[in-house]
Amino acid sequence: xxxxxxLTEWVRRxxxxxxxxxxxxxRRSRPMVARxxxxxxxxxxxxxxxxxxxxxxxxxxxxxxxxxxxxxxxxLLSIARNRARTRLERKASxxxxxxxxxxxxxxxxxxxPEALQLERDIEVVRRLIAELPEGEEKRTVQLFYIEGELSxxxxxxxxxxxxxxxxxRLERFRSRIKRELLRRVLAGRWE
Amino acid sequence: MKHLDADAMxxxxxxxxxxxxxxxxxxxxxxxTCEAFLATHSGPDLLDGQVDSLLLGVGPTAQKAEDxxxxxxxxxxxxxxxxxNRPDIRRWGLVAGAxxxxxxxxxxxxxxxxxxxxxxxxxxxxxxxxxxxxxxLELAVVARSADGALRRLDPQSAVAESDVxxxxxxxxxxxxxxxxQQRAGQGPELLGRFPLEAGTHDLEGPQGLAxxxxxxxxxxxxxxxxxxxxxxxxSPDAVREVLVGGSAARERSRLAVTRFDVSVRSGQNRR
Numbered sequence: 001x002x003x004x005x006x007l008t009e010w011v012r013r014x015x016x017x018x019x020x021x022x023x024x025x026x027r028r029s030r031p032m033v034a035r036x037x038x039x040x041x042x043x044x045x046x047x048x049x050x051x052x053x054x055x056x057x058x059x060x061x062x063x064x065x066x067x068x069x070x071x072x073x074x075x076l077l078s079i080a081r082n083r084a085r086t087r088l089e090r091k092a093s094x095x096x097x098x099x100x101x102x103x104x105x106x107x108x109x110x111x112x113p114e115a116l117q118l119e120r121d122i123e124v125v126r127r128l129i130a131e132l133p134e135g136e137e138k139r140t141v142q143l144f145y146i147e148g149e150l151s152x153x154x155x156x157x158x159x160x161x162x163x164x165x166x167x168x169r170l171e172r173f174r175s176r177i178k179r180e181l182l183r184r185v186l187a188g189r190w191e
Numbered sequence: 192m193k194h195l196d197a198d199a200m201x202x203x204x205x206x207x208x209x210x211x212x213x214x215x216x217x218x219x220x221x222x223x224t225c226e227a228f229l230a231t232h233s234g235p236d237l238l239d240g241q242v243d244s245l246l247l248g249v250g251p252t253a254q255k256a257e258d259x260x261x262x263x264x265x266x267x268x269x270x271x272x273x274x275x276n277r278p279d280i281r282r283w284g285l286v287a288g289a290x291x292x293x294x295x296x297x298x299x300x301x302x303x304x305x306x307x308x309x310x311x312x313x314x315x316x317x318x319x320x321x322x323x324x325x326x327x328l329e330l331a332v333v334a335r336s337a338d339g340a341l342r343r344l345d346p347q348s349a350v351a352e353s354d355v356x357x358x359x360x361x362x363x364x365x366x367x368x369x370x371x372q373q374r375a376g377q378g379p380e381l382l383g384r385f386p387l388e389a390g391t392h393d394l395e396g397p398q399g400l401a402x403x404x405x406x407x408x409x410x411x412x413x414x415x416x417x418x419x420x421x422x423x424x425x426s427p428d429a430v431r432e433v434l435v436g437g438s439a440a441r442e443r444s445r446l447a448v449t450r451f452d453v454s455v456r457s458g459q460n461r462r
Contacts, residue, residue: 026266031256036243052265057272074240077247081239104237125249148250175230176221178242182229183218185238186203186211 004073011069014060022060029073030056033080039144039170040084041152041163042091051087055080058103066106079103125177132173136161140169193217194224197232204235263427267381274407326387328368328418328447329361335402344453352457356403358394360416360449362387367424370394371415371434372403379415379434381427387418408455418447 007028014021030052037043037051059076066072082101129146132138136159143155144166150158156166193199193213202210218225233239247253332344337353344350360368366387371379383401385394394401394416403414417430425446433444441448 023261023266026269027259027261028256030262030265031252031259032244032247035247035250035252049265049268053268053272056269060269060273071237071240073244074237076240077243078233078237078240081243082233101233104233104240121245122248125245129249145246145249148247148252171230172226174242174246175226177246178229178238179218179222179226181242181245182203182235182238183215186215186218 007073008069011063011066011072015064015066015069017064025060025072026056029076032073033076035148036077036080037084038151038153039167040088041156041167042088043084047087047091051080051083054083058083062103062106067108075104075106121181124180128176128180129173137169137173140166141173144170145173194222195228200232200235263381264384267383270380271382325363325445326366326418326420326447327363328387328416328449330414330416330449330451331359331361332414332451332453333357333359344451347452347454350405350453350455352405352408352455354405356405356414356453358401358403358414358416359391360387360394360418361391362389362418362447364389364420366418366420368394368416368418369425369427369430370401370403371417371430373413373415373434374408375411379413379431381431405453405455409457410455412453412455414451414453416449416451418449419445 007025010021010024010028014025033052033055034048037048037055040048040051043051055076059079063072066075082103086101125145129138129141132141139159140155143150143158144152152166152170153163156163159166194217195214199210199214203214333341334344334348334350334354334356335341336351341357344356350356358370362368364387368385368387370382370385372382373379382403385401405412415434417425417434419425423445430446433440433446433448
């Protein structure tokens, strides 16, 4: 989704070097980044904080080169996901220290139109959640995305399942949404 | 039947008509193979960020973000991270702090403020139930050099840019401390918030023992450790005002303010 006009203006001001704009971007964006990273249950609270910090350090360093200010939120969340995945894979020893999930290059991010259809998109997601068969996956998705209060770690405790299981359920559902969105992009939804 | 793979994603990124036409139809129905690929691979373009933005928009997070308070401690960590490839404070602390705990003899630095409750009436932290708590705070500092050696510092000591400063405090009661760093001619910069326990302890937060890296610093540097009794936590901005307000402001506040000054020599020119 494209960033809101308010956020986009702060991105422009930060790119011009206004220090206070970085504070405002951090204030407005941190909850979204923190919520995204909270979906990676195997990361402990310290690791979550590290991922959040690394995300903003990388994003703020590269921000003056960001081609499309309106793409800031999607770009930032892409970085956060990459940082969390890298941390998770290193923790599981499936990725070497020198390897890294590459972040989207700020110079080449595409233009993302204003989120005119955001409400409709959100309704699509709600419908897909409602259509999930009753069970643990649906409950997990509802707790994390709809209610939006508990971290994946806390959901694992609440449901009495392993931390990785919760993250796998969330990622499985997310991949369905990603397929649906990709189809819409290919159908000219954002062209 | 063709499924998503690296080549297909590359073709989609280039908007190749044949690939777009095929996958537009193919992805209209659930496909476990393609969804598994999408779950483990980024893109195309910013699709991952757009998906997460959409999903997070379903719950209350996006609405809350508009009115979210500024996490000053987190922002301070980001600012420090932006200054270069500095070692993470927490990791330095974890490596060095445990050594400090066993070797550090407490060096008491002059305590600048042990507040007089009689002076505090009407200040902005009133409203705590019961009598106002007071706290006295003392600070000791040890430098850990690049080769791992530890040395006790006196105030105004010269230190190397490669040194990490380890802090130990003595508090008369439990509370909270804010740690600031200040360079010559600049305002105090928040480094972190730490719980205080009564007695003598290494400075330790939720993220581990604290160590202050001096990499990238040069010249006079002041560390401020500002303590407040439990339940009277001031905001970082309020503390900053006290610190830049000079001794008069510190006398008026109910904070316990300690400072430690060092002079950082850059490069090989050490001590």
